[in-house]
Amino acid sequence: LKLTNITAVHVQNFLDEFSKKERTKETIHSILNQIFVCALKHGIIKLNPIDMCFYKKHERKHGRAISKAEEKQLLLAYANTPFQIDFAIALYTGLRPNEYATAIIENDFIKAKNSKRKNGKSEYKRIPISPMLRPYLVNLTELKLHHPATITEKFKKVLPDHTLYDMRTTFQTRCTECGIAEIAIGLFMGNAIGNELKQAYTDVSNEWLIKESEKLFY
Numbered sequence: 093l094k095l096t097n098i099t100a101v102h103v104q105n106f107l108d109e110f111s112k113k114e115r116t117k118e119t120i121h122s123i124l125n126q127i128f129v130c131a132l133k134h135g136i137i138k139l140n141p142i143d144m145c146f147y148k149k150h151e152r153k154h155g156r157a158i159s160k161a162e163e164k165q166l167l168l169a170y171a172n173t174p175f176q177i178d179f180a181i182a183l184y185t186g187l188r189p190n191e192y193a194t195a196i197i198e199n200d201f202i203k204a205k206n207s208k209r210k211n212g213k214s215e216y217k218r219i220p221i222s223p224m225l226r227p228y229l230v231n232l233t234e235l236k237l238h239h240p241a242t243i244t245e246k247f248k249k250v251l252p253d254h255t256l257y258d259m260r261t262t263f264q265t266r267c268t269e270c271g272i273a274e275i276a277i278g279l280f281m282g283n284a285i286g287n288e289l290k291q292a293y294t295d296v297s298n299e300w301l302i303k304e305s306e307k308l309f310y
Contacts, residue, residue, distance in 0.1 A: 155261030186263030
């Protein structure tokens with residue numbers, strides 16, 4: 093169909109038939125909206141047909157921290173295996189599962205590509221090796237983490253009621269409980285930074301980040 097011939101009915105039917113999943117519908121809705129908004133700005137169409145369409149907004153579920161007892165159970169279950177390193181990295185760096193493949197050891201830090209940057213630029217985050225992670229990296233100079241699907245399979249055998257993403261929530265929770273500064277936590281997590289904070293984040297030294305990470309001990 094030409095853009096000028098697309099009606100709200102066409103779009104609504106497409107959204108309803110494309111997928112039954114709310115999150116997928118939300119994603120498609122967003123992509124289509126970008127196309128129609130662009131067409132409006134170029135004067136190709138006079139009205140955005142998607143403005144008359146409806147879908148149930150996907151309710152995103154936030155991660156749920158695992159308990160310290162569960163944390164210990166998980167690490168002990170895979171003691172002296174490569175999977176123990178996988179879980180230690182996940183627990184004590186807060187990396188997203190899709191960032192595991194880019195993780196490397198760089199001096200006193202774990203460095204990984206930040207997967208949540210919307211400007212198209214490659215950006216790396218550096219999480220200091222904390223007292224909680226250090227024992228698992230003794231004599232280790234290179235990381236070879238398993239694929240997230242494989243890690244998830246092992247994870248579910250021990251903690252079936254949790255998801256791999258809960259490890260990220262756990263890290264953030266423990267950092268807060270241990271009194272680590274909010275700016276440091278934001279940098280470790282690779283969260284979005286508002287314009288007013290960019291300069292503050294830029295000025296933070298590695299020495300200060302390492303000092304803050306030393307608080308992660310329990």
